[in-house]
Amino acid sequence: xxxxxxxxxxxxxxxxxxxxxxxxxxxxxxxxxxxxxxxxxxxxxxxxxxxxxxxxxxxxxxxxxxxxxxxxxxxxxxxxxxxxxxxxxxxxxxxxxxxxxxxxxxxxxxxxxxxxxxxxxxxxxxxxxxxxxxxxxxxxxxxxxxxxxxxxxxxxxxxxxxxxxxxxxxxxxxxxxxxxxxxxxxxxxxxxxxxxxxxxxxxxxxxxxxxxxxxxxxxxxxxxxxxxxxxxxxxxxxxxxxxxxxxxxxxxxxxxxxxxxxxxxxxxxxxxxxxxxxxxxxxxxxxxxxxxxxxx
Amino acid sequence: xxxxxxxxxxxxxxxxxxxxxxxxxxxxxxxxxxxxxxxxxxxxxxxxxxxxxxxxxxxxxxxxxxxxxxxxxxxxxxxxxxxxxxxxxxxxxxxxxxxxxxxxxxxxxxxxxxxxxxxxxxxxxxxxxxxxxxxxxxxxxxxxxxxxxxxxxxxxxxxxxxxxxxxxxxxxxxxxxxxxxxxxxxxxxxxxxxxxxxxxxxxxxxxxxxxxxxxxxxxxxxxxxxxxxxxxxxxxxxxxxxxxxxxxxxxxxxxxxxxxxxxxxxxxxxxxxxxxxxxxxxxxxxxxxxxxxxxxxxxxxxxxxxxxxxxxx
Amino acid sequence: xxxxxxxxxxxxxxxxxxxxxxxxxxxxxxxxxxxxxxxxxxxxxxxxxxxxxxxxxxxxxxxxxxxxxxxxxxxxxxxxxxxxxxxxxxxxxxxxxxxxxxxxxxxxxxxxxxxxxxxxxxxxxxxxxxxxxxxxxxxxxxxxxxxxxxxxxxxxxxxxxxxxxxxxxxxxxxxxxxxxxxxxxxxxxxxxxxxxxxxxxxxxxxxxxxxxxxxxxxxxxxxxxxxxxxxxxxxxxxxxxxxxxxxxxxxxxxxxxxxxxxxxxxxxxxxxxxxxxxxxxxxxxxxxxxxxxxxxxxxxxxxxxxxxxxxxxxxxxxxxxxxxxxxxxxxxxxxxxxxxxxxxxxxxxxxxxxxxxxxxxxxxxxxxxxx
Numbered sequence: 012x013x014x015x016x017x018x019x020x021x022x023x024x025x026x027x028x029x030x031x032x033x034x035x036x037x038x039x040x041x042x043x044x045x046x047x048x049x050x051x052x053x054x055x056x057x058x059x060x061x062x063x064x065x066x067x068x069x070x071x072x073x074x075x076x077x078x079x080x081x082x083x084x085x086x087x088x089x090x091x092x093x094x095x096x097x098x099x100x101x102x103x104x105x106x107x108x109x110x111x112x113x114x115x116x117x118x119x120x121x122x123x124x125x126x127x128x129x130x131x132x133x134x135x136x137x138x139x140x141x142x143x144x145x146x147x148x149x150x151x152x153x154x155x156x157x158x159x160x161x162x163x164x165x166x167x168x169x170x171x172x173x174x175x176x177x178x179x180x181x182x183x184x185x186x187x188x189x190x191x192x193x194x195x196x197x198x199x200x201x202x203x204x205x206x207x208x209x210x211x212x213x214x215x216x217x218x219x220x221x222x223x224x225x226x227x228x229x230x231x232x233x234x235x236x237x238x239x240x241x242x243x244x245x246x247x248x249x250x251x252x253x254x255x256x257x258x259x260x261x262x263x264x265x266x267x268x269x270x271x272x273x274x275x276x277x278x279x280x281x282x283x284x285x286x287x288x289x290x291x292x293x294x295x296x297x298x299x300x301x302x303x304x305x306x307x
Numbered sequence: 308x309x310x311x312x313x314x315x316x317x318x319x320x321x322x323x324x325x326x327x328x329x330x331x332x333x334x335x336x337x338x339x340x341x342x343x344x345x346x347x348x349x350x351x352x353x354x355x356x357x358x359x360x361x362x363x364x365x366x367x368x369x370x371x372x373x374x375x376x377x378x379x380x381x382x383x384x385x386x387x388x389x390x391x392x393x394x395x396x397x398x399x400x401x402x403x404x405x406x407x408x409x410x411x412x413x414x415x416x417x418x419x420x421x422x423x424x425x426x427x428x429x430x431x432x433x434x435x436x437x438x439x440x441x442x443x444x445x446x447x448x449x450x451x452x453x454x455x456x457x458x459x460x461x462x463x464x465x466x467x468x469x470x471x472x473x474x475x476x477x478x479x480x481x482x483x484x485x486x487x488x489x490x491x492x493x494x495x496x497x498x499x500x501x502x503x504x505x506x507x508x509x510x511x512x513x514x515x516x517x518x519x520x521x522x523x524x525x526x527x528x529x530x531x532x533x534x535x536x537x538x539x540x541x542x543x544x545x546x547x548x549x550x551x552x553x554x555x556x557x558x559x560x561x562x563x564x565x566x567x568x569x570x571x572x573x574x575x576x577x578x579x580x581x582x583x584x585x586x587x588x589x590x591x592x593x594x595x596x597x598x599x600x601x602x603x604x605x606x607x608x609x610x611x612x613x614x615x616x617x618x619x620x
Numbered sequence: 621x622x623x624x625x626x627x628x629x630x631x632x633x634x635x636x637x638x639x640x641x642x643x644x645x646x647x648x649x650x651x652x653x654x655x656x657x658x659x660x661x662x663x664x665x666x667x668x669x670x671x672x673x674x675x676x677x678x679x680x681x682x683x684x685x686x687x688x689x690x691x692x693x694x695x696x697x698x699x700x701x702x703x704x705x706x707x708x709x710x711x712x713x714x715x716x717x718x719x720x721x722x723x724x725x726x727x728x729x730x731x732x733x734x735x736x737x738x739x740x741x742x743x744x745x746x747x748x749x750x751x752x753x754x755x756x757x758x759x760x761x762x763x764x765x766x767x768x769x770x771x772x773x774x775x776x777x778x779x780x781x782x783x784x785x786x787x788x789x790x791x792x793x794x795x796x797x798x799x800x801x802x803x804x805x806x807x808x809x810x811x812x813x814x815x816x817x818x819x820x821x822x823x824x825x826x827x828x829x830x831x832x833x834x835x836x837x838x839x840x841x842x843x844x845x846x847x848x849x850x851x852x853x854x855x856x857x858x859x860x861x862x863x864x865x866x867x868x869x870x871x872x873x874x875x876x877x878x879x880x881x882x883x884x885x886x887x888x889x890x891x892x893x894x895x896x897x898x899x900x901x902x903x904x905x906x907x908x909x910x911x912x913x914x915x916x917x918x919x920x921x922x923x924x925x926x927x928x929x930x931x932x933x934x935x936x937x938x939x940x941x942x943x944x945x946x947x948x949x950x951x952x953x954x955x956x957x958x959x960x961x962x963x964x965x966x967x968x969x970x971x972x973x974x975x976x977x978x979x980x981x982x983x984x985x986x987x988x989x990x991x
Contacts, residue, residue, distance in 0.1 A: 012504065012673060012693060013429070013513045022426025025419045025484055026438050032481045033445055035464070036456035043459050057463045107352045110345035125353045131590045132360055133542045135563040136579040140363035142567050143374045143576070150362070150375070185356065242449030245544060249567050260451050267455065267549075280455045284448075291447060504673050505706035507693040509720035509771065516694075523710045 037284075044069055044277035055273045072278035082262060082279075089258040092172070093240050096179040097187075097233050103180075104188040105229070109221075112195035126192065129185040138178060138249045145174065145250070170253025178250040183240055187232040194228025195221075227301045234294045238287055259283055360583075367576035374573055384577040392578050400555050401562040402578065405541050407472070408558065412479040412540035417533045419480070420487025421525070427488065428495045445485045453482065454549030461550070471552040478546040483539060487532035494528035527600035534593020538586045622684045623774035623807040624649045625670065630679035632665050632831075639665040641831035642679075647775075647809060647824075652801050654810045656818040657828035658854070663811045666828075667777050670809065671700045683774060694723075699768035700777040704784060705760045707752035713739070713763050714748035720771045738770035741800070758789050765800070775807045782817065794821055815855050819843060827851045829978030845885065848975045849895055858897045859942040865890040865972065872972045877938030879916050883970035895973045900945035902969035905932060908960040914970075915962045918942075920955045934963060 042057035045064035049056050058064055075082040111122045129137065144150050145167035152164040167174050198221065206216040244260030257265075259279065266276030367385070371378035384391050392398045427439050445453065457478045461468050468474055502524060506516040544560035551557060557565075559582045566575040625647040632640040640662040647653040655663040668674045670681055672693030681689040688696050699720070707716050717735045726734070739745050742762035752760055761781055768776055781797075782790045798821045801808045812818050818825050819839040827834045827842060827850075835842055835851045846852035849860060863874040863881070872888040874881045874896055883896055908917060917937045924931040930953055932944040942963065946953060955961055 012507055012516075015432075017513070018426045018428075018430040019432070019434075020426070021422040022430055022435075022438055025423030025426070025488070026441060028419060028481065028484065029441050029445070032457070032460075032477055033453075034441065036453075036460035039460040039464050040452075040456045043463060055459075055463065057459075103348070103352060106345050106348045110342075110349045114342050114345060115349075122349065122353070125357065128587075129356050129360075131538060131542075131586050132583045133560060133563070133579060133586065135544060135560045135567070136363065136583050137360060139563060139567050139571065139575060139579055140359035142571065143363055143366060144359055146375050148373075148375045181356075238447060239449045242451035244451065245548075245564060249564065252568065263451060263455065267458070273459070276455065277459060280452055284452050287449065287452075501702060501704065501706040502708055504671075504693070505700070505702060505708070506719070507673075508671060508698075508700045509767065510694050510723035511719075512694055513692075515723065520708060524708075 040277045040280055040284075043274055044072075044281050046274060048274055053271050055277070068274040069278045069281070072275050072282060075275075076279075076282065085257055085259055085262055088172075088256070089241060089260075092176055092179060092258060093237055095176050096183065096240060097237050099176075099180045100184045100187040100236060101229060101233070104184055104191060104232070108188050108192040108195055112192050112198075113221075123192075126185065126188060130189070134182055135245075135249070137182060138246065141178060141181065142168065142249060168250060168252075170251045170255050172251075172256055174250045175247050175256045175258075178246050179240060179243065182246060183236045187236045190235055191225070191228045191232040194231065195225050198224050227298050230294060230297060234290065238290065241287060242283060363576050364580045364583075367573055367580045369573045369576075372572060374571060374576060384572070384574040385581075388574065390572055390574050392574055392581065395574060397557065398559075398562055398574060398578050401557050401559045402581070404472070404556060405559040405582070408475055408479055408543075408547070409537045409540040411476045412483050413533050413536045415476070416480045416483035416536050417487055417529065420484045420532060420536075421491050421529055423484060424488040424491035424495060428492055442485055442488055445482045446489070450482075450545035451549075453478070454545050457481070457546065458549045469552065470550050471556050474550040475547050475556060475558075478550050479540045479543060482543075482546065483536045486535050486539060490532040490535060491525060491528045494525060498524050527597040530596035530600065531593040534589045534596065537589045538593075541582065541589075542586055622649045624682075624684055625775055625807065625809065626680075626682040627666070627670075628680040628682065630666065630669065630681065631677045632662075632669060632674060633677045638831050640669070640676075643828075643831075643833045645826055645833060645836065647807055649807055650805050652798065652808045652810065652821055652823045654812060654818040654822040654825045655828055656812055656815060656825050656854070657834075658813055660830075661828040662831040663813075663828050664779060667700075667779055667809065667811045670775070671698055671777050672696050697774045698777060699771055699773040699775075700779065701761070701764045701768050701781045703779045703781065705752070705764040705781075707760055707763055707767070709752055711751075712748065713744070713750050713752070713755075716752070716763060717767045717770055719767065724771075734770050735766075738766040741769065741804075742766045757785050758793065761785070761793065765797075769804060773806065775809060776801075778808060778810045780812055782812075790817075797821065819855070827854060829854075832978070834978060844899075846897070846971070846973070848978075849897075849973050850978045852897045852971070852973065857900045857943050857945075859900060859903070860895055860897050861938070861940050861942075863894050863896045863972075865892060865894045871967065874972065876916070877936075879938060881914050881916075881965060881970060882967040883972045884967045885970060886972035887974050888972055890972050890974050897971050897973060898942075898965050898969050900931070900943045901947075902966060903942065903944040904964040904966070905934065905944055905946070905955055906962040906964055908962055910962045910964070912964070914965050914967055916965065918961055918963050920957055920959045920961060922957055923953065923955075934961065936963060 038059075039057060042059050043055045045061075045066060045068070046058040047056045047065055048054070048068075072082075074080050076086055077083060107126075111119060111126065115122050146152075147164040147166065151167065152161075155161045156164065202220055202224065203216055206220045207213070211219065241258075242260045242263075243258060244264045247256045247258055247261055248264075254261075263276050263279050263283070266272045266279065366374050366377070368380050368382060369378055369384070370381040386393055388394065392402065423442060427435065427442060430438070457474070458470065461470055461474050468477070498521075502520050503516045506520040507513070511519065542560065543558070544564060547556075547558040548561055548564070551561065559578055563575055563579050563582075566572070625645075627643055627645045630640055630643050631638060643662075643666065655666060657663050665674060669676050669689070672688070672691065676689050679689070680687045683696070683698065708719065711719070714735055717738055718731055721731045721734060735748075736745065739747065742765050744759065744762050744766065747755070747759070747763070752763070755763070764781070778797075782793055785793065794817060797808075810818070810821065819842075822839055824836060824838050825842050826836045829850050835847045837845075842851060843855050846855060846858075849858070852858040853860065861876055863876045865872055865874050867873040868882070869889050870884075872883045872886075872890060874883060874894065876896065881896065886896075887894070905920075906915070918934045921933045921935050921941065924933065927948070929948050930946045932946055932953070932955060933941060934944055935941045944963070
């Protein structure tokens with residue numbers, strides 16, 4: 012009906028744009044990471060030809076990241092923060108998503124609006140809100156003193172891992188709950204009715220039907236949240252200023268904005284991306300396998 | 308389930324509602340009564356998610372310089388105080404910059420995204436799979452990776468583009484395109500080819516079918532896509548940060564970030580409130596626009612989220 | 621206008637698979653022509669090729685002698701009524717019907733007049749301002765009809781237009797459509813998988829399977845004189861039995877199990893393994909002591925009451941189960957469940973088939989289809 016070149020032509024501007032400003036920049040990172048540094052100007056000199064790549068900076072970055080290197084601590088810390096935060100996202104987020112998907116009938120629309128709301132309130136505003144609340148004279152300290160849990164204000168914002176983890180959870184959990192809700196909502200009610208019909212109690216229905224069917228949803232939510240979290244640097248910077256809570260993202264930020272070692276920064280970025288690609292691939296393989304199972 | 312013993316006769320006086328204590332006890336006696344436990348968690352979560360922000364909004368109207376001690380209602384941080392949003396040059400220029408970037412983003416990304424969505428949905432042939440893949444990547448790439456790569460490409464390859472407003476616009480458009488594509492594609496999927504085929508059947512040339520049938524039917528998605536573009540651009544922090552050249556290329560999120568780390572005033576709360584209101588307004592407008600433009604259609608009960616969810620990325 | 625369609629050696633392949641595998645069909649002007657078959661048989665693909673939404677891999681599509689296989693759909697004088705109507709949701713009924721006229725740059729006066737006439741034809745005057753979303757399925761379908769007919773096409777294509785409607789409405793619209801076709805006088809090409817629908821409405825039916833035409837003919841011929849096992853089975857209950865053809869020229873002598881039967885219809889000069897079929901309404905059940913040729917003893921397995929008739933499911937001595945249809949004449953059916961009977965299969969009702977045609981879709985052995 013339509014000429015063959017039409018759709019290709021429509022797609023062209025977008026594809027060209029993405030190649031120029033997404034794919035090529037990514038290659039620029041690679042070229043800088045495997046490049047040289049101008050000895051006098053200390054600016055990076057990217058090497059575009061793979062055959063001439065200089066692995067010096069990359070190997071230095073890798074050495075620092077290995078156990079024993081000075082960045083190993085950061086790597087471990089980042090993983091800890093992400094794992095704990097994502098775990099708490101699941102713990103808090105799953106019941107909420109489950110309730111909205113399965114039980115809320117009259118209040119469903121309201122709850123959905125409330126669920127989506129934080130997504131559109133600027134991330135920084137939500138962090139700012141807690142910076143205000145966790146200040147030495149903020150509501151949190153005042154409440155804790157009033158209820159005699161502590162006697163002097165606690166320095167929540169003085170470089171505490173617990174604050175960073177809390178902020179990460181607070182910041183990312185809406186991005187976890189929404190896709191999980193969508194996945195739970197999509198579970199065919201007739202599966203659950205069939206299980207109940209066959210004599211399973213509500214709890215066992217949940218354990219043996221809902222939970223397995225929502226595995227891909229949980230995994231998807233985790234990936235959707237963990238991926239950006241691994242690269243997060245602004246959250247630690249806002250709620251803690253200290254190097255004791257710095258994550259991998261902070262290191263990259265440091266190398267670019269506070270020292271002039273963009274080559275190491277580029278190398279770190281590459282390593283981070285590679286790690287995330289592996290994570291993404293694992294997710295896609297798992298989903299593909301699960302979908303095949305469900306279709307069988 | 309049926310028993311042969313007859314039900315006890317209703318001779319006893321009506322009990323009236325069980326006392327509050329008894330109700331409370333039966334409520335707690337079954338904490339695993341799924342709904343109750345879940346209700347508690349859900350509403351606690353909602354309060355936890357939203358109330359802190361409301362408090363921050365409240366303090367943007369604080370009479371004193373404190374962000375933590377309430378001193379009465381005042382609009383000084385918006386208007387009168389020398390450090391208010393209007394008077395502080397950093398803040399007002401940040402607001403302008405954010406709006407400028409968002410407007411440019413919408414104008415550029417929406418058409419490109421709509422065309423890309425159409426192209427990807429209908430293109431059958433070599434390259435369509437990889438193009439689709441390329442389109443999806445920005446959605447899953449962490450922003451820091453995108454920020455670093457754009458910074459490096461503008462400082463080492465496309466050096467005719469320096470960091471600054473133009474670079475920031477290019478960066479914003481790059482991640483916005485994929486969002487527009489996803490939204491428009493969902494709508495395309497729910498429309499299908501049937502209307503264009505009907506149009507052609509009735510004598511419409513491909514151009515007429517596109518313009519008089521497909522485009523009007525796509526309008527809700529285009530409106531929603533544009534609104535989403537605006538909202539994510541205005542909210543963007545990381546890309547703007549990495550591509551800024553200081554000074555008047557600072558955006559509102561960057562200003563909030565800087566102020567929060569240094570010496571936040573209620574004016575920070577104020578500009579954050581303004582930002583959030585603008586974002587919310589554009590999202591609401593986009594959603595309302597979608598609803599209005601699909602008003603005449605058979606109520607399939609889907610709507611925008613349904614259209615998007617129906618199309619599995 | 622003429623409106624004669626000819627499909628010549630038409631083939632459509634999607635990759636390796638041939639959805640339409642070489643069909644030759646002539647649809648004379650003014651005929652109500654149906655393409656009938658199970659899903660996947662190629663009928664919809666063929667229709668879409670006539671409309672222009674698919675291009676044939678091989679073959680020609682002639683409209684009044686001109687090959688239009690490579691003409692784009694908007695240039696063909698053919699219009700389609702789609703399965704889910706495809707009424708433009710953003711336009712009201714009037715603008716929907718006027719859409720094609722506007723493409724032809726018809727003047728305002730004439731446009732209004734023709735739209736009015738078309739809506740009158742489908743009994744929907746007064747609905748001009750309504751939007752499709754505000755109308756029932758049956759009403760939408762009529763708007764779709766009006767929208768197509770207003771352009772006075774040479775041929776009207778209908779792609780299972782009644783599929784989405786409930787049974788009663790479907791029956792009523794079948795009658796309406798047939799009357800409409802006779803009134804307007806243009807060629808209708810109708811696609812359906814419902815054999816009852818095809819039998820009721822068509823002047824001729826093409827039974828299709830696996831991309832090929834099994835048989836073409838008027839409804840009576842296709843039903844009473846099926847040429848392949850597939851056609852016999854698709855058009856109703858076939859009571860298909862395995863047999864060995866042992867002799868005869870005009871009369872075929874067959875061995876069905878241990879029983880001898882004479883058949884007068886079908887491939888009477890066949891030899892060797894064959895199939896023999898008889899329609900349920902042609903079988904006569906008699907008392908078990910009745911003697912005579914062409915009879916096989918059996919036992920009534922169960923009865924299915926259909927209101928205007930009764931299906932008597934009878935298990936014959938040869939092992940097969942057949943279905944016998946007895947009209948409800950008001951009296952009691954003498955054969956209760958478990959009664960031994962004699963099944964008389966009149967030779968003029970028995971048909972010999974050697975051509976299996978397409979593979980039959982797998983069905984439950986015991987399932988019996990009501991006619």
